[in-house]
Amino acid sequence: MKATINDVAKLSGVSIKTVSRVMNNEPSVRQLTREKVQAAVKELNYQPNLAARNLAGTKSYTIAYVYDNPNAYYVIDMQEGILAACRQQGFELLINPCDSQQENITEDVINTIKQARVAGLVLTPPFSENPEFVKRITDLDIHVVRIMSGDTAPDELSPCVMVNDRDAAQTITQHLIDLGHNKIAFIAGGAEHMSTIERYKGYRRALKANNIEFNKNLLIEGEYSFESGVNGAKQLMSLDNAAEDRPSAIFSCNDEIAAGALFAARLMNISIPEQLSIAGFENSPFSRQTWPKLTTANQPNKEIAKNAASLLISQVRKQKNNNEISQYVPQLVVRDSTGQLS
Amino acid sequence: MKATINDVAKLSGVSIKTVSRVMNNEPSVRQLTREKVQAAVKELNYQPNLAARNLAGTKSYTIAYVYDNPNAYYVIDMQEGILAACRQQGFELLINPCDSQQENITEDVINTIKQARVAGLVLTPPFSENPEFVKRITDLDIHVVRIMSGDTAPDELSPCVMVNDRDAAQTITQHLIDLGHNKIAFIAGGAEHMSTIERYKGYRRALKANNIEFNKNLLIEGEYSFESGVNGAKQLMSLDNAAEDRPSAIFSCNDEIAAGALFAARLMNISIPEQLSIAGFENSPFSRQTWPKLTTANQPNKEIAKNAASLLISQVRKQKNNNEISQYVPQLVVRDSTGQLS
DNA sequence: ATAAGAATTGACAGCGCTGTCATTGTTTTG
DNA sequence: CAAAACAATGACAGCGCTGTCAATTCTTAT
Structure with a gap:
C-alpha cells in the first residue's frame, strides 16, 4: 500500500x-x-519513511518549537505556520511547551532536544530574546531561527526573522496624528519585552517626525494586560484638561491593553472615537470583540512562522534559501476605535 | 552518550x-x-529509540490530535494535556489542525494517519460529535478517544471522556436562583454544538427543579460570539418590564457571549451585578478580563485531555487502564458578575 | 585516440529495535 | 522418575533508509 x-x-x-x-x-x-x-x-x-531516515542517517529530520507564552492565539498561529513548513519539507515537529522561569530550563530543553535528536529550534519571545539561552543551544551545533522584535538581528548567533514593531508603531502613531491628534498617550507593556521597547521607539519617532513634544505624563508604564489598560486609561483621563495634558488619543502597546482602555473610557462616559481615539497592536481576535472594534496593527504570525521554519529547515539541510523574508512590518488596520475629534 | x-x-x-x-x-x-x-x-x-521502534515493529507509537476549533485557549490546553500523557508513556504526538468543513476532510485525515502510521486519535468537538467521521476512522482499526459534551457515551464506537455540561449548567442556574433570581434568561451558542444543547438542558432542569416556569421570551438563540452576547442582552433588556418579562439574570452559554452581554449592559447603563447578574461558561482567560469578572464554570481541559490521551494509549497498547475518569463536571467559579438584586 | 580525472552510480553494511521461531529451563503429571 | 507441557530466553532476520566506498561511466586534455 x-x-x-x-x-x-x-x-x-x-x-x-x-x-x-x-x-x-x-x-x-x-x-x-x-x-x-x-x-x-x-x-x-x-x-x-521518517522513522527509517532518522534511524539510518546521522541527520535529523525533526525540528522543535520551544515556547512559553501566555498568548494562546500567538502560539497557535506560530505552531500552525511551523507545521505547514514541516509538512512541505517532510520534517517532523516536536512541540515543547515549557516554563522559561523554571530553574534548569536550559538544561531541560537541551536534554529534550538531545533525546529526540532535534536538528533545529524555532524560538519566539521570551526565548528568542535570551542570548545566553540561544548561545547554549547553538554551541551544541543545533540550528536556531529566532523570531523577534526589531529591524535587524542583534547578533550573529543565528538567523533571525525580525518583526519591525518600531515602524509599525510609528505608522499607527502617524495615523493618529493624521487624524488631528497631538496629545497622544502611550500605555506600555512590560519593559522586559523587546516588543514594548520597539513600539515605544516607534511612537517617539512619530512624535519627533511631526514636531510634537513628548510629554512624559502621557507615558504609562504598564504590562500586557487588560487591567493595565483600564488603570492606564483611568489615570490618563483624569489628567487636568486645563493644563492641556489630557490626551485625545491613546496608543496601547497591544490589543488587550487597548480593550482595557476602551472599557475604562466607557466607565467614564467617554465616547470612542468621538472624544477619544484608542489604538491597539497585534490584531488579535480580541480586537474584533471590543466595541467599537479596535484600530490595530496586524502581524501575519502564521506566515512569519512558516518562513522562519523554512529558513531553519534550509539551514539544517545546508541548502541556501533565497526567498526568505527576514523582516516583517505589521500593517495598520483601521477600524472603529480611532477617528477625528468631534 | x-x-x-x-x-x-x-x-x-x-x-x-x-x-x-x-x-x-x-x-x-x-x-x-x-x-x-x-x-x-x-x-x-x-x-x-522511537524511530527504531516505529521502523521495526508493526505497532505504532504515534497518536494524533486532530482539531478544528477557533478557540485557541481550548486547543492549547488540550494539546498540552495530550502532550503530557505522550511524554509520560513514550509516545509521539502528531498535531493535525484542519478544516472540518473542507470537502474531503475525512479522506485527508485518513491519508495523513495512514502515512504517519498513527495508532490512535484524540478527537474534540466538532470531530468528536460526528459519528460518521469517527466510524470511518475506527473501521480502519485506528483507536479513537473522544472528548465531548454529555454524561454518557452516545455509542460504542470508541471510549469517550464526557464533560457534563448539563450538570454544570444546572449548578450555575441554581446559583442564580439561590441569589434570588427567578427571571433568568439563557443566551445560547450555536445549536450545532452539543455543548449548547447540554447547557440548555441543564438550565431548563434547574428551572424545573425550582418550579420556575420557562419563559420562551428569555431564550435567545445565538452563537458562540461576543456579538451574539451584545445583541442578545440588548434584546432581553428591552423586554417590557411591566409584563415582568425582563430578566434579572442572564446565563450565557460561554464566556465570550457573557462578555458581550456585559458590554451591552454597560451601554444601557445597567450596573452589574446590582441590576443584572451575568454568568458565563468555560472559565476562559477572557472571563478574568472583563469587568466585573465573570462568574463561570471551569472545565479542567488540560487534565481532561491528559486523561483522554492516557486512555487512548492504553487502548493502543491493549492494556487496561482502570484509573481513568470518564466524566468531568465543570465546577462553578463565583466571581463578581453575579449577585443579589439590590 | 587514450590515459588521467571527474562525475555518476551501485553494493553493502548497519542504524536500534521488534517479530518469529528455535532453544533452554522449569513444572507438572501419570 | 520420565515424559509431556509450559514458561522463559535468545538467535537471527529485517523494517526502510543512509553512509561508505568501490565500480562504472563520462569528460577532458594530451
Whole structure:
C-alpha cells in the first residue's frame, strides 16, 4: 500500500541509493536520472519513511518549537505556520511547551532536544530574546531561527526573522496624528519585552517626525494586560484638561491593553472615537470583540512562522534559501476605535 | 552518550530481546529478570529509540490530535494535556489542525494517519460529535478517544471522556436562583454544538427543579460570539418590564457571549451585578478580563485531555487502564458578575 | 585516440529495535 | 522418575533508509 524507496528504485530503474540521493537533493545525480526518479516518486506518491531516515542517517529530520507564552492565539498561529513548513519539507515537529522561569530550563530543553535528536529550534519571545539561552543551544551545533522584535538581528548567533514593531508603531502613531491628534498617550507593556521597547521607539519617532513634544505624563508604564489598560486609561483621563495634558488619543502597546482602555473610557462616559481615539497592536481576535472594534496593527504570525521554519529547515539541510523574508512590518488596520475629534 | 538497548542488555546480562520484552510490558519474563533489567534501564537512563521502534515493529507509537476549533485557549490546553500523557508513556504526538468543513476532510485525515502510521486519535468537538467521521476512522482499526459534551457515551464506537455540561449548567442556574433570581434568561451558542444543547438542558432542569416556569421570551438563540452576547442582552433588556418579562439574570452559554452581554449592559447603563447578574461558561482567560469578572464554570481541559490521551494509549497498547475518569463536571467559579438584586 | 580525472552510480553494511521461531529451563503429571 | 507441557530466553532476520566506498561511466586534455 505505502510505497517504499525500493518500489521507486524498481520503477525508475536505478538503485535505491540514487533514489535516496534525489530525495535529499544531493548533487552528483544526472539531470535525466533525477527526472526519471522524480516521475516515479510522483506516480507512486512516495514519501520517505521518517522513522527509517532518522534511524539510518546521522541527520535529523525533526525540528522543535520551544515556547512559553501566555498568548494562546500567538502560539497557535506560530505552531500552525511551523507545521505547514514541516509538512512541505517532510520534517517532523516536536512541540515543547515549557516554563522559561523554571530553574534548569536550559538544561531541560537541551536534554529534550538531545533525546529526540532535534536538528533545529524555532524560538519566539521570551526565548528568542535570551542570548545566553540561544548561545547554549547553538554551541551544541543545533540550528536556531529566532523570531523577534526589531529591524535587524542583534547578533550573529543565528538567523533571525525580525518583526519591525518600531515602524509599525510609528505608522499607527502617524495615523493618529493624521487624524488631528497631538496629545497622544502611550500605555506600555512590560519593559522586559523587546516588543514594548520597539513600539515605544516607534511612537517617539512619530512624535519627533511631526514636531510634537513628548510629554512624559502621557507615558504609562504598564504590562500586557487588560487591567493595565483600564488603570492606564483611568489615570490618563483624569489628567487636568486645563493644563492641556489630557490626551485625545491613546496608543496601547497591544490589543488587550487597548480593550482595557476602551472599557475604562466607557466607565467614564467617554465616547470612542468621538472624544477619544484608542489604538491597539497585534490584531488579535480580541480586537474584533471590543466595541467599537479596535484600530490595530496586524502581524501575519502564521506566515512569519512558516518562513522562519523554512529558513531553519534550509539551514539544517545546508541548502541556501533565497526567498526568505527576514523582516516583517505589521500593517495598520483601521477600524472603529480611532477617528477625528468631534 | 545515549544508551541503546544493547547497553542495557549487556549491563543486565540478558539478551536484547528480553530487554525489549520488559520495555513493552510483555508477559513471559521472570520477575527477577524484569527487575534486573529495570535496574539497568534506570542506571543508564535508557529510553527506547522511537524511530527504531516505529521502523521495526508493526505497532505504532504515534497518536494524533486532530482539531478544528477557533478557540485557541481550548486547543492549547488540550494539546498540552495530550502532550503530557505522550511524554509520560513514550509516545509521539502528531498535531493535525484542519478544516472540518473542507470537502474531503475525512479522506485527508485518513491519508495523513495512514502515512504517519498513527495508532490512535484524540478527537474534540466538532470531530468528536460526528459519528460518521469517527466510524470511518475506527473501521480502519485506528483507536479513537473522544472528548465531548454529555454524561454518557452516545455509542460504542470508541471510549469517550464526557464533560457534563448539563450538570454544570444546572449548578450555575441554581446559583442564580439561590441569589434570588427567578427571571433568568439563557443566551445560547450555536445549536450545532452539543455543548449548547447540554447547557440548555441543564438550565431548563434547574428551572424545573425550582418550579420556575420557562419563559420562551428569555431564550435567545445565538452563537458562540461576543456579538451574539451584545445583541442578545440588548434584546432581553428591552423586554417590557411591566409584563415582568425582563430578566434579572442572564446565563450565557460561554464566556465570550457573557462578555458581550456585559458590554451591552454597560451601554444601557445597567450596573452589574446590582441590576443584572451575568454568568458565563468555560472559565476562559477572557472571563478574568472583563469587568466585573465573570462568574463561570471551569472545565479542567488540560487534565481532561491528559486523561483522554492516557486512555487512548492504553487502548493502543491493549492494556487496561482502570484509573481513568470518564466524566468531568465543570465546577462553578463565583466571581463578581453575579449577585443579589439590590 | 587514450590515459588521467571527474562525475555518476551501485553494493553493502548497519542504524536500534521488534517479530518469529528455535532453544533452554522449569513444572507438572501419570 | 520420565515424559509431556509450559514458561522463559535468545538467535537471527529485517523494517526502510543512509553512509561508505568501490565500480562504472563520462569528460577532458594530451
